[in-house]
Amino acid sequence: MTSTAQELHPAPVLEPGRTILELRGLEKRYPGTHALKPVDLAFKSGEIHAIVGENGAGKSTLIKLLTGVMPRTSGEITWEGQPAALATPHEAMALGINAVHQEVVLCRHLTVAANMFLGEENSRFGILQQRAMVRQAQTIIDDLGFDLPAHVTLGDLTIGQQQLIAAARATVRGTKFLIFDEPTAYLTRKEADQLFTLIRRLKGEGVTIIYISHRMEEVFELADRVSVLRDGTLVGTRNIAETNDAELVKMMINRSIEQVYHKEHFTPGAALIEARNLSGKGFENVSMTVRAGEIVGLYGLIGAGRSEFVTTLYGRHRKSAGQILWEGKEVQVNSEHDAIKLGMALAPESRRDQGLCLNLPVGFNLNLPIYKRISNNLLISSTQEKTQADRQIADLRIKTPTRGALASSLSGGNQQKIVIGKWLAHGAKLFIFDEPTVGVDVGTKAEIYRLFGALLSKGAGIILISSYLTEVYELADTLHVFRRGKLVATHGFHAASHEDILTQALAEKQEKLGGQI
Amino acid sequence: MSTEAIPVEKPKRNYNVLFGLTLLALLVLLWILLSVATTSFASANNMANLLRQGSMIAIMAVGQTFVIITGGIDLSVGAVVGFATVVVAMMINAGFPIWLAILVTLLVGVAIGMFHGFGIVKMGLPPFIITLATLTSLRGIGLLMTNGNSININSDTFTAFSRNSFIGIPNLFWMVILVGIPAYIFLHHSRWGRYLFSVGSNAEASRLSGVNVQRTIYMAYTLSGLCAAFVGVLLAARIGIGNPTQAEGWELQAIASSVIGGTSLFGAVGSVHGPLLGAFILATINNGANLLNVNSFWQRIITGALIIIIVYFDGLRRRGK
Numbered sequence: 001m002t003s004t005a006q007e008l009h010p011a012p013v014l015e016p017g018r019t020i021l022e023l024r025g026l027e028k029r030y031p032g033t034h035a036l037k038p039v040d041l042a043f044k045s046g047e048i049h050a051i052v053g054e055n056g057a058g059k060s061t062l063i064k065l066l067t068g069v070m071p072r073t074s075g076e077i078t079w080e081g082q083p084a085a086l087a088t089p090h091e092a093m094a095l096g097i098n099a100v101h102q103e104v105v106l107c108r109h110l111t112v113a114a115n116m117f118l119g120e121e122n123s124r125f126g127i128l129q130q131r132a133m134v135r136q137a138q139t140i141i142d143d144l145g146f147d148l149p150a151h152v153t154l155g156d157l158t159i160g161q162q163q164l165i166a167a168a169r170a171t172v173r174g175t176k177f178l179i180f181d182e183p184t185a186y187l188t189r190k191e192a193d194q195l196f197t198l199i200r201r202l203k204g205e206g207v208t209i210i211y212i213s214h215r216m217e218e219v220f221e222l223a224d225r226v227s228v229l230r231d232g233t234l235v236g237t238r239n240i241a242e243t244n245d246a247e248l249v250k251m252m253i254n255r256s257i258e259q260v261y262h263k264e265h266f267t268p269g270a271a272l273i274e275a276r277n278l279s280g281k282g283f284e285n286v287s288m289t290v291r292a293g294e295i296v297g298l299y300g301l302i303g304a305g306r307s308e309f310v311t312t313l314y315g316r317h318r319k320s321a322g323q324i325l326w327e328g329k330e331v332q333v334n335s336e337h338d339a340i341k342l343g344m345a346l347a348p349e350s351r352r353d354q355g356l357c358l359n360l361p362v363g364f365n366l367n368l369p370i371y372k373r374i375s376n377n378l379l380i381s382s383t384q385e386k387t388q389a390d391r392q393i394a395d396l397r398i399k400t401p402t403r404g405a406l407a408s409s410l411s412g413g414n415q416q417k418i419v420i421g422k423w424l425a426h427g428a429k430l431f432i433f434d435e436p437t438v439g440v441d442v443g444t445k446a447e448i449y450r451l452f453g454a455l456l457s458k459g460a461g462i463i464l465i466s467s468y469l470t471e472v473y474e475l476a477d478t479l480h481v482f483r484r485g486k487l488v489a490t491h492g493f494h495a496a497s498h499e500d501i502l503t504q505a506l507a508e509k510q511e512k513l514g515g516q517i
Numbered sequence: 518m519s520t521e522a523i524p525v526e527k528p529k530r531n532y533n534v535l536f537g538l539t540l541l542a543l544l545v546l547l548w549i550l551l552s553v554a555t556t557s558f559a560s561a562n563n564m565a566n567l568l569r570q571g572s573m574i575a576i577m578a579v580g581q582t583f584v585i586i587t588g589g590i591d592l593s594v595g596a597v598v599g600f601a602t603v604v605v606a607m608m609i610n611a612g613f614p615i616w617l618a619i620l621v622t623l624l625v626g627v628a629i630g631m632f633h634g635f636g637i638v639k640m641g642l643p644p645f646i647i648t649l650a651t652l653t654s655l656r657g658i659g660l661l662m663t664n665g666n667s668i669n670i671n672s673d674t675f676t677a678f679s680r681n682s683f684i685g686i687p688n689l690f691w692m693v694i695l696v697g698i699p700a701y702i703f704l705h706h707s708r709w710g711r712y713l714f715s716v717g718s719n720a721e722a723s724r725l726s727g728v729n730v731q732r733t734i735y736m737a738y739t740l741s742g743l744c745a746a747f748v749g750v751l752l753a754a755r756i757g758i759g760n761p762t763q764a765e766g767w768e769l770q771a772i773a774s775s776v777i778g779g780t781s782l783f784g785a786v787g788s789v790h791g792p793l794l795g796a797f798i799l800a801t802i803n804n805g806a807n808l809l810n811v812n813s814f815w816q817r818i819i820t821g822a823l824i825i826i827i828v829y830f831d832g833l834r835r836r837g838k
Contacts, residue, residue: 336725337727337729353721357715358718359785364714368711371711379702380708
């Protein structure tokens with residue numbers, strides 16, 4: 001696949017360092033999924049190499065292969081000219097390959113210093129030199145310009161601060177190759193700036209940086225080169241100076257934005273649900289209305305209170321103040337059961353943890369919300385059970401050998417169709433989709449968006465949560481921006497620019513991205 | 518991720534049936550081998566004995582399976598059996614009608630199960646801990662009630678039941694059928710059965726799909742307690758005494774039967790017929806070991822080894838997915 005890229009760029013313009021890591025025909029297959037099709041790519045020392053792609057394009061698979069978390073199916077990896085197995089995380093770390101993940105994978109109950117030296121503790125005669133480690137850690141943190149204490153428990157810091165510690169930790173371990181996986185998803189603007197400073201400094205020291213992000217602005221601000229993945233294929237690599245936003249998006253989705261983000265406009269009907277000054281754990285004083293036939297988008301950083309707000313509407317958490325009105329009447333939603341009875345359906349954020357019973361059959365998952373309806377007082381009607389499941393499988397074109405196959409054997413996109421499909425037979429009126437396209441290929445994405453249109457045309461209302469601005473921007477009739485638990489701005493369809501929305505989501509008043517350096 | 522050529526997987530139902538048949542074949546094979554190897558195995562007396570012994574473990578194993586499917590464990594069932602023998606013996610000796618004594622004993626089992634549900638759902642205790650705590654407490658309460666003595670049951674009608682047969686098959690085995698058929702319908706053909714599986718697979722996903730997770734957990738432990746109390750009644754009838762130290766270690770036999778029968782200790786995989794067959798396989802191994810003059814201590818070691826091997830393979834199967 002890179003052959004095309006190499007043809008387009010026979011001689012790389014940027015040549016600050018030698019090739020440190022080279023991939024030849026790197027490939028990964030899972031049962032049911034060809035997650036990464038043979039990839040050829042060379043990374044140079046001292047470059048910041050951005051990798052972009054839609055959800056499910058294969059970015060996380062690539063990282064997992066590079067960090068030894070998963071074995072590759074085939075292909076070669078050369079590290080500084082020598083073949084590398086990269087079969088275990090330990091081997092990757094020994095070579096100097098480290099990753100800072102979006103979800104911090106450190107020990108929350110230990111101190112910052114203990115985390116920094118985890119696995120490489122400083123001890124004398126078997127006794128930990130605790131004070132010395134705190135001192136050293138503090139020196140490192142201060143040196144990096146982070147305003148953080150080394151002696152506190154890691155869990156007491158914000159997720160953004162923990163992320164900075166994770167980055168600092170990686171830098172002190174002789175890292176030569178550092179991967180950042182959507183590091184700014186939780187970060188405020190100030191924290192993101194600190195992180196960017198750190199990244200540039202590492203680059204100056206000759207470290208290779210892989211930077212994965214949804215945010216194009218960051219890619220253009222930081223990267224030297226950018227590689228685009230689409231549906232497991234490396235579409236191409238560009239020098240950042242020679243490309244632009246539009247070209248990258250086109251490479252990412254291989255069709256026009258309109259084709260993927262198929263948007264149908266309907267005249268909104270009566271209000272389905274209204275939140276009046278609703279407060280709860282993680283958000284406060286949020287008011288909004290969702291009407292029949294419209295998509296209401298919620299955008300913000302992860303942890304900004306969007307998910308907490310909808311799960312409270314859905315009765316998963318208790319509200320602490322405010323009112324919920326359903327079709328104009330105030331209601332008490334004390335449990336998920338109450339919400340479902342009213343006519344709400346939630347397709348939660350994490351398929352794995354909240355959406356599916358993975359080790360149970362596809363048909364079982366599809367029928368779970370409607371078992372009550374398809375059984376009499378005692379027995380389940382097995383004919384109905386079969387026809388209902390088969391109908392959803394056919395309607396949504398879920399790729400599964402039979403309804404009896406386990407949900408775990410399906411690809412991410414098809415799993416997501418189950419999470420959505422189980423509510424279609426239920427006859428819900430309000431659909432809440434929390435990050436519906438994470439880990440889903442472009443084709444399935446377009447299908448899911450078309451399904452939104454079908455739901456709207458039947459008079460349903462949709463709440464769409466996404467950390468991927470393009471998604472909510474292109475689909476939402478009304479777009480609410482969340483920041484730190486508050487609803488800070490509301491826009492109509494295409495009524496504000498990406499940049500304005502990002503600024504509102506990130507911080508009060510800050511210089512624009514790319515303004516410093 | 519792209520989707521192409523999904524490997525065809527056999528529907529789960531077929532796998533269940535196949536596994537059941539394998540267990541049945543194993544049981545028959547054991548019976549044939551033991552019939553050849555020993556003179557006494559195939560005798561009517563020994564077979565009746567085997568069925569009686571296996572029946573009680575089988576009924577416990579069914580209740581245990583409901584709990585394990587939800588991803589939990591009930592370590593108290595042996596103690597519940599012992600405690601139930603005491604309750605039913607005391608009531609019968611105090612002159613209550615037999616049906617009332619049995620009913621109250623069963624309700625005691627229900628109450629114990631509800632308490633487990635309460636501990637897990639409301640107090641947030643791990644199933645392992647709450648049922649381990651009732652295991653030791655129930656034995657203690659039983660010993661207090663009896664002063665550490667056995668109670669001889671003074672009703673022949675009650676004890677005769679366990680010795681008698683109906684059309685050539687011991688009454689105790691009929692009890693397996695009495696429990697097994699409703700249990701089968703409940704687990705495989707009612708929505709509550711489905712909820713047991715869904716909670717065991719992913720409680721959060723179930724909750725968000727409108728399943729009452731708390732009620733499902735209460736239900737599983739209550740049924741386990743009920744089955745154990747029922748076995749306590751049967752055991753009291755069989756040995757003619759009430760004694761709180763009876764059925765020591767039966768919880769492990771029930772768990773082993775369930776696991777041999779294909780129930781996954783990781784939850785969400787299990788059936789009713791599997792544990793029933795598992796219980797009789799285990800009973801046959803023990804019975805055969807006796808007849809072959811294998812030191813009875815070895816039976817415990819064999820049971821332990823079986824559990825390790827089967828759970829190991831279950832883990833392999835899960836990771837292989």
